[in-house]
Amino acid sequence: MKTFAKKILFRIVLLTIVVSALFAMKLPRSYYFSIPEKTDFSKMTWIENKLNATPNLDSTVVFMGSSICFNGINDSLMNAWDTSSTEYINLGLTHTCYAIIDALLENMVVDRNLRPKKVLLCFKGDAMARNIHNMYSLVAESDQIIHSAADGNMLFVPSFLKRASWNVNAATRFFKHDDGDERMIFHSNYGFEPQRVRDSVEVEKIYKRLKAGSEANFASIEQEAKGGPQSFKLKLLLAKVDYLENVKFQRNQFEKSAALLDKYGIDYDIILYPNMISARMEKEYLMADYIKRTFKNIDYSKHEVITVNDPAFKDATNFVDMNHLNPKGAAVLTKIIYEKLSSN
Amino acid sequence: MLFNSPEFLVFLIVVFSLYWLVLKKHHRMQSLLLLVSSCIFYMFFIPKYIFILFITILIDYFAGMKIATSEGRKRKVYLVVSIISTCMVLFVFKYYDFFVSNINSISSIVGWNYSIDAMKIILPIGLSFHTFQSLSYVIEVYRRKQEPEKDFLIYSLYVMYFPQLVAGPIERASNLLHQFHEKKKFNFSLAAEGMHQILWGMFKKVVIADTCAAYANHAFASHDTLSGMSLILGAIAFAFQIYGDFSGYSDIALGTSKLFGVRLMRNFNLPYFATNISDFWRRWHISLSTWFRDYVYFPLGGSRVEGWKLYRNVFTIFVLSGIWHGANWTFVMWGLIHSIFYSAYVMIYKPHKKSKSEQSNPPSFVSNFTGGILTFFIVTLAWIFFRAANVSEAFAYISDIATQPMFASDTKVFLKLAILIIPFLLLEWFNRKSTEGVIFSSYNIKPSVRLAIELVLAVLIIDCFYTLDHEQFIYFQF
Numbered sequence: 001m002k003t004f005a006k007k008i009l010f011r012i013v014l015l016t017i018v019v020s021a022l023f024a025m026k027l028p029r030s031y032y033f034s035i036p037e038k039t040d041f042s043k044m045t046w047i048e049n050k051l052n053a054t055p056n057l058d059s060t061v062v063f064m065g066s067s068i069c070f071n072g073i074n075d076s077l078m079n080a081w082d083t084s085s086t087e088y089i090n091l092g093l094t095h096t097c098y099a100i101i102d103a104l105l106e107n108m109v110v111d112r113n114l115r116p117k118k119v120l121l122c123f124k125g126d127a128m129a130r131n132i133h134n135m136y137s138l139v140a141e142s143d144q145i146i147h148s149a150a151d152g153n154m155l156f157v158p159s160f161l162k163r164a165s166w167n168v169n170a171a172t173r174f175f176k177h178d179d180g181d182e183r184m185i186f187h188s189n190y191g192f193e194p195q196r197v198r199d200s201v202e203v204e205k206i207y208k209r210l211k212a213g214s215e216a217n218f219a220s221i222e223q224e225a226k227g228g229p230q231s232f233k234l235k236l237l238l239a240k241v242d243y244l245e246n247v248k249f250q251r252n253q254f255e256k257s258a259a260l261l262d263k264y265g266i267d268y269d270i271i272l273y274p275n276m277i278s279a280r281m282e283k284e285y286l287m288a289d290y291i292k293r294t295f296k297n298i299d300y301s302k303h304e305v306i307t308v309n310d311p312a313f314k315d316a317t318n319f320v321d322m323n324h325l326n327p328k329g330a331a332v333l334t335k336i337i338y339e340k341l342s343s344n
Numbered sequence: 345m346l347f348n349s350p351e352f353l354v355f356l357i358v359v360f361s362l363y364w365l366v367l368k369k370h371h372r373m374q375s376l377l378l379l380v381s382s383c384i385f386y387m388f389f390i391p392k393y394i395f396i397l398f399i400t401i402l403i404d405y406f407a408g409m410k411i412a413t414s415e416g417r418k419r420k421v422y423l424v425v426s427i428i429s430t431c432m433v434l435f436v437f438k439y440y441d442f443f444v445s446n447i448n449s450i451s452s453i454v455g456w457n458y459s460i461d462a463m464k465i466i467l468p469i470g471l472s473f474h475t476f477q478s479l480s481y482v483i484e485v486y487r488r489k490q491e492p493e494k495d496f497l498i499y500s501l502y503v504m505y506f507p508q509l510v511a512g513p514i515e516r517a518s519n520l521l522h523q524f525h526e527k528k529k530f531n532f533s534l535a536a537e538g539m540h541q542i543l544w545g546m547f548k549k550v551v552i553a554d555t556c557a558a559y560a561n562h563a564f565a566s567h568d569t570l571s572g573m574s575l576i577l578g579a580i581a582f583a584f585q586i587y588g589d590f591s592g593y594s595d596i597a598l599g600t601s602k603l604f605g606v607r608l609m610r611n612f613n614l615p616y617f618a619t620n621i622s623d624f625w626r627r628w629h630i631s632l633s634t635w636f637r638d639y640v641y642f643p644l645g646g647s648r649v650e651g652w653k654l655y656r657n658v659f660t661i662f663v664l665s666g667i668w669h670g671a672n673w674t675f676v677m678w679g680l681i682h683s684i685f686y687s688a689y690v691m692i693y694k695p696h697k698k699s700k701s702e703q704s705n706p707p708s709f710v711s712n713f714t715g716g717i718l719t720f721f722i723v724t725l726a727w728i729f730f731r732a733a734n735v736s737e738a739f740a741y742i743s744d745i746a747t748q749p750m751f752a753s754d755t756k757v758f759l760k761l762a763i764l765i766i767p768f769l770l771l772e773w774f775n776r777k778s779t780e781g782v783i784f785s786s787y788n789i790k791p792s793v794r795l796a797i798e799l800v801l802a803v804l805i806i807d808c809f810y811t812l813d814h815e816q817f818i819y820f821q822f
Contacts, residue, residue, distance in 0.1 A: 001364055001365075001368075001530045001532075003532055004530070004532050004535050004536065007536070008539070011795070011798065011799075014795070014799065015799060015802050015803075018799055018803060019803070019806065022803070158350075158810075161806055161809075161810055162810045164806065164807075165806055165807045165808075165809070165810035165811050166810070166811060168803060168804075168806070168807035168811075169807055169811045172804070172807055172808075173811075174760065174763070175555065175760050175761070175763045175764045176555055176558065176808075176811070176812065177555070177558035177559045177562060177757070177760075178757075179558045179561070179562060179813075
């Protein structure tokens with residue numbers, strides 16, 4: 001048994017060395033960013049190409065975040081409305097993950113030395129980001145992935161192996177079928193992608209299905225805000241969410257992005273994107289309070305948490321699901337945010 | 345829990361360590377550990393379905409005891425009760441909706457205003473496998489070839505043993521039960537062989553099957569727009585997908601079991617090197633084909649009967665084998681195709697009438713080679729029905745092969761498959777004399793070279809695991 005264990009251990013060590021060497025290989029960024037091109041995440045390739053062609057962002061307001069930003073902020077409208085030299089660009093991408101946003105921000109600010117006029121960070125109206133983005137290991141540099149372990153990335157091992165895999169894939173991709181879909185490539189001069197319109201009756205059905213869960217979620221946030229002793233069961237649940245679902249790491253990454261922007265003197269605000277349930281329950285303030293309670297290192301006298309309380313966001317005809325706006329809803333949100341930014 | 349998931353790796357390490365480090369001197373506790381682990385493994389899918397398994401185990405355990413202690417007609421009654429109750433579970437979960445939808449279709453064709461609601465329940469994972477394993481036990485006890493298992497723990501473990509619980513091999517009581525009774529001592533060479541087999545199985549599943557799956561999925565999804573050659577290569581891709589997938593699974597099952605000192609039966613023996621259709625069925629899913637041979641074909645008279653009865657027997661086992669795979673006409677068609685070609689083979693070559701000395705004359709290389717190509721062609725043709733969503737899609741796929749232009753720009757894309765398949769086939773060929781297909785076990789390779797091969801395989805597995813879409817094991821659905 002001892003010999004068997006020794007031989008297995010020896011092989012594990014050897015494999016770790018080989019995989020680490022593969023992980024450390026640095027291939028051109030263009031390779032990593034060519035991979036999501038024909039997938040749901042093609043916006044990543046678009047962002048990379050856009051930044052490659054951008055000499056500076058000194059007079060540009062940058063929107064960063066997940067699909068609620070990607071499909072919710074119409075930067076072409078903002079650019080049309082604003083006759084000054086200020087420009088607007090939507091760098092939102094599909095799926096919520098603060099780690100991938102942080103990696104993109106670091107590349108933009110540190111590696112490319114770009115200093116946007118303002119950054120609008122995105123926050124989902126009803127929940128924290130969980131787990132990790134499917135494409136994190138492509139967008140993040142190898143040293144960022146290594147550091148993510150120290151930041152509490154519970155999915156560090158898969159992230160590490162994934163990066164090594166994509167490096168090996170550069171040699172083995174020839175015999176793999178390229179099952180990407182040309183139709184997925186995001187083509188636009190602007191970063192906004194309108195969602196396909198869904199019948200409001202369907203949206204109401206989704207609302208009915210998810211309402212109870214969201215109400216419970218809001219109730220627990222309210223309970224947490226009130227303070228007081230937590231039951232053992234609740235503590236266990238919170239620990240599960242924090243560690244097994246990687247939420248603690250996601251919180252660290254959001255705070256890290258804010259700290260990075262502070263360090264480089266870049267102005268930023270946080271947009272709390274509208275959610276149909278919170279709008280109908282008129283509980284938008286709950287997540288704003290959560291942000292202020294959770295991210296204590298952000299100076300909220302300088303950086304606003306923008307909430308939008310508008311009857312339009314109670315209306316199913318503006319949504320495709322609980323969080324995602326259709327083009328009509330996106331136009332309403334864009335107008336509100338634009339006016340907010342112009343008034344500051 | 346899937347074999348190709350990180351959870352399984354953790355599970356295996358924990359169970360293996362407890363088995364050999366903590367419980368090595370407590371044989372009964374080792375068996376209990378394997379049973380509890382098997383329950384946990386099964387409950388990763390749909391936990392409440394464990395009760396179905398428990399009831400089946402209970403019925404067949406007592407039926408086995410009763411059959412053994414009864415005489416005359418009573419024995420048969422107990423056997424029939426056991427078979428019916430076990431098969432009823434299979435029928436309700438697997439075939440009821442199929443049966444109902446066909447009744448509804450027939451009644452609408454003949455104009456009856458009659459329809460029965462489908463149950464739309466999720467099929468318990470691996471149901472067909474453990475049902476057949478339980479059936480083989482009671483039949484063997486009935487035939488007095490197997491003593492009934494008195495120890496409920498051991499019998500439960502026989503049905504539930506996690507390495508082969510969800511997709512076989514369909515074990516025989518005579519091979520497995522005595523192994524669970526034997527006291528175990530850690531066997532280094534068996535465990536090392538098991539590790540090599542797991543590695544090779546993972547390679548077949550993650551690298552070969554999942555890579556081929558992407559080509560096959562593309563061909564079957566867009567068959568109306570692809571060239572004839574691409575469609576042929578797409579069908580070949582599926583042939584290798586299903587082989588890599590299922591034989592890979594079996595290798596992992598056999599290898600995992602060896603880690604616990606238990607040898608399972610070999611389920612595949614280089615089926616794509618078969619020289620005729622009969623040879624193919626001696627090499628593909630051996631545990632199922634021998635099950636049908638022993639419990640259906642032989643009782644019907646096997647090949648000793650004359651005339652149409654012989655073809656009836658061939659037809660019966662292949663169509664049953666098709667239905668065993670799933671409640672869909674595509675599987676029936678798949679079985680039917682095999683039965684037609686098998687019957688044609690029997691009709692032309694009459695292997696059952698040849699004497700042993702005639703059978704032992706080795707055929708020429710040319711005869712083997714052409715036979716091999718023809719067999720692969722037939723098997724791949726049948727796979728089209730197996731893979732298609734319905735029978736009309738399968739016919740459309742075959743018709744598109746004939747009617748679309750033979751070559752187009754997409755053909756080049758599919759030709760890349762050859763880079764994967766040809767070296768894999770060569771590797772399998774060189775490995776043909778190895779024990780149970782354990783990679784390079786028949787060669788005296790330098791340890792450093794062996795280590796290098798292991799590392800390359802492991803790196804390729806990691807590569808494909810993270811860069812390809814995961815396909816679930818195909819046979820899990822059966």
